[in-house]
Amino acid sequence: MSHPGAAARRRLAILEPWLYSAPALILxxxxxxxxxxxxxxxxxxxxxxxxxxxxxxxxxxxxxxxMRDASFWNALKNTVTWTASCVxxxxxxxxILALLxxxxxxxxxxxxxxxxxxxxxxxxxxxxxxxxxLNPAIGPLPHWAYALGLMSAPTNILADPNYALVGPIxxxxxxxxxxxxxxxxxxxxxxPREIYEAAEIDGAGGFERFRSITIPFLAPTxxxxxxxxxxxxxxxxxxxxxxxxxxxxxxxxxxxxxxxxQAYQGLNFGYASAVATALVVLLLVYALxxxxxxxxxxxxx
Amino acid sequence: MRGTSLSRTIxxxxxxxxxxxxxxxxxxxxxxxxKVSITPNDILYKQGMALLPSKVTLDHYATVVGKSDFLLYFxxxxxxxxxxxxxxxxxxxxxxxxxxxxxFRGKFWIVGLMLVTQMFPLVIVITPIFSIFGVLGLTxxxxxxxxxxxxxxxxxxxFLMQSFFDGIPKELEExxxxxxxxxxxxxxxxxxxxxxxxxxxxxxxxxxxxxxxILFALLLNSSPSASxxxxxxxxxxxxxxxxxxxxxxxxxxxLLPVCxxxxxxxxYLVQGLTxxxxxx
Numbered sequence: 001m002s003h004p005g006a007a008a009r010r011r012l013a014i015l016e017p018w019l020y021s022a023p024a025l026i027l028x029x030x031x032x033x034x035x036x037x038x039x040x041x042x043x044x045x046x047x048x049x050x051x052x053x054x055x056x057x058x059x060x061x062x063x064x065x066x067m068r069d070a071s072f073w074n075a076l077k078n079t080v081t082w083t084a085s086c087v088x089x090x091x092x093x094x095x096i097l098a099l100l101x102x103x104x105x106x107x108x109x110x111x112x113x114x115x116x117x118x119x120x121x122x123x124x125x126x127x128x129x130x131x132x133x134l135n136p137a138i139g140p141l142p143h144w145a146y147a148l149g150l151m152s153a154p155t156n157i158l159a160d161p162n163y164a165l166v167g168p169i170x171x172x173x174x175x176x177x178x179x180x181x182x183x184x185x186x187x188x189x190x191x192p193r194e195i196y197e198a199a200e201i202d203g204a205g206g207f208e209r210f211r212s213i214t215i216p217f218l219a220p221t222x223x224x225x226x227x228x229x230x231x232x233x234x235x236x237x238x239x240x241x242x243x244x245x246x247x248x249x250x251x252x253x254x255x256x257x258x259x260x261x262q263a264y265q266g267l268n269f270g271y272a273s274a275v276a277t278a279l280v281v282l283l284l285v286y287a288l289x290x291x292x293x294x295x296x297x298x299x300x301x
Numbered sequence: 302m303r304g305t306s307l308s309r310t311i312x313x314x315x316x317x318x319x320x321x322x323x324x325x326x327x328x329x330x331x332x333x334x335x336k337v338s339i340t341p342n343d344i345l346y347k348q349g350m351a352l353l354p355s356k357v358t359l360d361h362y363a364t365v366v367g368k369s370d371f372l373l374y375f376x377x378x379x380x381x382x383x384x385x386x387x388x389x390x391x392x393x394x395x396x397x398x399x400x401x402x403x404x405f406r407g408k409f410w411i412v413g414l415m416l417v418t419q420m421f422p423l424v425i426v427i428t429p430i431f432s433i434f435g436v437l438g439l440t441x442x443x444x445x446x447x448x449x450x451x452x453x454x455x456x457x458x459x460f461l462m463q464s465f466f467d468g469i470p471k472e473l474e475e476x477x478x479x480x481x482x483x484x485x486x487x488x489x490x491x492x493x494x495x496x497x498x499x500x501x502x503x504x505x506x507x508x509x510x511x512x513x514x515i516l517f518a519l520l521l522n523s524s525p526s527a528s529x530x531x532x533x534x535x536x537x538x539x540x541x542x543x544x545x546x547x548x549x550x551x552x553x554x555x556l557l558p559v560c561x562x563x564x565x566x567x568x569y570l571v572q573g574l575t576x577x578x579x580x581x
Contacts, residue, residue, distance in 0.1 A: 017408070018483065020399035024392040024455045025411055031452035032418040042428060044421060051432075078544075100320055105313075113564065115323045120563035122513020124531040125555055128538060129546075130328045138337060138545050140350050174330065183413035235422040238515055260422040264520055269428040283422070286405035 040280075042273035049267040062274035075246075075253040076282075077167055082254045083234045086172040091226060093173065094180025099214075101181070102188045119178035127242030130171035134158055158244050161251035168239040168252065176233070187221040190215070227290050231283055240268065243255060255279045322385065331556070338362070338550040345546060361550035370525065371551055373534035377443060378512060381529055382558075384510035389454040390462075390500060396455070398488060399460025402471065423453070431520055441524045449521075450511040458503050465499030467494070470533050476535035505562045512559060530555050 043062055048054040066072055101112055118126070133139035135156050142154035151157075158167045191213065199209050236256030240246060246253035246261050253261070255275060262272035337345065338361050340354040348355060365371050402409065430449065431440070439445035473495075474487035482490070493500070515531040522528055528536075534551055 012532075016403070017403035017405040020403075021396040021411060024396035024459060025414075027392065027448075027452045028415065028418060031430070031449060032421075033414065034420075035426035035433065036418075036421055038429035039425040039427075047428070047432075052307055062498040063544060096319070097323055100316060100323070105316070109325060112321055114325050115320070116565065117560075118327050118399060120509065120559055121331075121556065122509070122531070122559060124513055124535065125552055126330075128534065128552060129334050132337070132545070132549070133333060137346070139333065143350055174326070178327075231420055233508040235424070237424065241519075242515065256422055256424050260427065260516060262519075263424075263428050263431070269432070272428055273425065276422060276428075279422050280425060283420070287420075 027225045039273050040277050042270050043277040044274075045270050047268075047270040047273070049269055054270075058270070062271050063278070065271060066274055066278060070198070071250040071253065072255070072278075074250065074256065075255045075258040078252065078253040079234055079256070082165060082169060082172075083230055085169045086176060086233050087230050088225060089173040090176035090229070091181050091222075093177040095184055097177065097181040098184035098188055098275060101185055114288075116182060118175050123175070123236075123238040124242050126171050126175050126202070127239045129166070130167060130174070130239075131158060134167050134170075158252075161248050164244050164248060164252035165240075168243050169247040171239050171243065172233070175239075176229070179229070183221060183225050184218060186217050191217045222293065227287070231287065234283065235279075255282075308346065310416065334552050334556075337545055338553050340546065342546055348412045361546035362554075364544075364547040365550045367548070370533060370537075371482050371530075371554075373486045373526070374528055375404060375524045375554070377528060378530040381443050381446050381450065382508045382511040385450040385454065385511040386504045388447065389458050390503045392451070393455050393458035393462050394493070394496075394500065397461045398466050398492075400459065400463040401466035415459065419456050427520060430517070434521060440521050441527045442522075443527060445521055446511075446514075446518060446529065449517050450507075450514060454507040454510055458507055461503050461506065462496070462499060469495050472535045502566055505566050509559055509562055512555075 044057060044059060046054050046056050048060070093154045097115060101108065101115075103225070121129075133141045135158075136142040136154045142151060142156065145151040146154040157163050195213055196209060199213060204212070213266050234254070236258055237254060240252060240254060240257040241260055244252045246257045256279060259272050259276045259279065262268060262275060336352075336354060339357040339359065340348075340355060341358040341360065344355060399405075400412065433447050434440045439448070469492055473491055474484065477487040477491050478484060513531060514529075515535065518529045518532045519535070522532065525533070530551075534548065534555065537551075538548055
């Protein structure tokens with residue numbers, strides 16, 4: 001009597017985790033995994049949005065066009081500039097902020113939420129807010145830069161093909177600094193106090209303690225956060241789309257925003273997908289490179 | 302002794318000065334947004350660079366609320382973000398619970414899949430989703446955006462919920478199950494109420510994510526009747542004659558739901574940090 005019941009219960013026990021995770025899983029497969037595969041297939045086809053006869057297989061044609069596309073190469077160069085300056089400064093300012101907030105002091109509970117606030121603002125609004133700040137008609141930044149002698153006239157940097165990318169970078173640093181501060185602060189707070197106290201008794205100074213305790217303890221968090229953040233920032237075209245639309249004349253495009261504007265304005269889905277596929281390949285190479293460096297570092301220990 | 306106390310004073314002065322700089326930089330853009338939104342048009346350009354307007358007005362807010370377009374966008378955004386937040390939290394709670402409580406074959410691959418989809422550039426799915434949604438008649442609908450946003454929110458929301466479930470002792474539902482309750486009943490009646498703060502946090506994260514999304518909103522929904530707030534504001538700002546006052550008033554209004562959520566959640570964030578510190 002009890003045998004079939006037990007078997008059914010066992011079957012249910014195997015099925016149960018799948019029942020809980022299936023709805024989420026199915027939705028992700030249908031809206032992310034399947035489109036990623038289709039998107040990569042587009043890269044090898046001639047897909048025009050408004051042309052129903054298009055869609056034929058064209059082999060590597062899109063990638064050949066890509067190699068000759070000066071805008072793409074410029075976007076690639078800009079991706080490096082954008083990602084390195086955003087992540088670099090976010091990390092630097094975030095680390096300083098985390099160290100400032102690490103020890104209890106009067107007023108911390110008021111200051112902390114305020115300095116973390118930019119992290120909660122929607123990206124599109126940050127983009128619009130900073131384009132207004134950089135617009136001499138309504139914002140103070142060009143006038144201040146002019147007064148400080150940084151600009152020869154109070155003009156809109158976003159309209160300048162040579163410096164347009166600086167605008168989204170400024171906005172990106174403002175936005176991302178709290179993220180690093182929060183992550184690094186959490187890591188800092190997990191360092192046992194006793195280690196610092198022991199070092200203080202041994203006569204280690206503030207800088208010595210920072211170098212020999214804080215940095216080694218933070219290093220794993222720093223490495224993984226910077227790696228993930230780099231991929232994420234390189235993939236995020238929102239600020240650029242909102243602030244410059246990649247212009248003037250594609251001068252501030254990164255690869256991700258170039259894909260978006262190609263799809264949005266150009267309607268050439270095949271080519272847009274080829275650019276996106278190239279971005280995926282580059283990011284994979286980057287991730288593999290980092291992982292092998294990490295492997296090598298672990299090996300030498 | 303006096304030397305150390307002097308150097309302490311200097312140290313703390315520098316400490317506060319540095320923090321004050323951070324506070325100023327964090328608040329200034331938002332202050333400027335607010336300032337322009339309450340500056341009357343006649344002095345907006347004349348005293349444009351003054352830090353304080355000599356008189357204030359709520360006219361720009363009246364214009365925004367009076368403009369039926371913005372109310373429509375606001376309503377669309379509330380529907381899209383609200384439904385997205387509830388749907389993704391529900392699905393993520395179920396999946397997060399499975400990840401937390403079961404070791405099962407295939408779990409490694411599901412977690413791997415969720416992580417990998419997080420790493421892919423979103424732009425690669427933009428064109429295929431546009432084509433698929435076009436065939437299904439989901440472009441220019443709020444439903445289309447809800448489906449996409451829910452899918453994109455699930456991986457992070459699932460990991461979040463999993464960590465909340467990990468913090469609740471297994472023995473609680475095991476005891477209920479020994480007393481004859483099914484696991485599902487134990488989850489709904491015993492575990493879920495205990496994770497309520499976590500569920501609220503997840504709802505908040507998903508809501509904010511959907512509230513600010515612009516790429517898919519811009520591409521999929523071109524008709525004004527299905528536009529969300531970010532698209533409405535962006536398109537409004539690129540029209541020929543731009544009225545900065547109402548635009549910034551609209552920006553301030555877009556900020557409100559997010560700020561409310563942030564100040565609810567941030568205490569929790571700090572608590573989480575402190576708990577981590579106590580554990581360490």
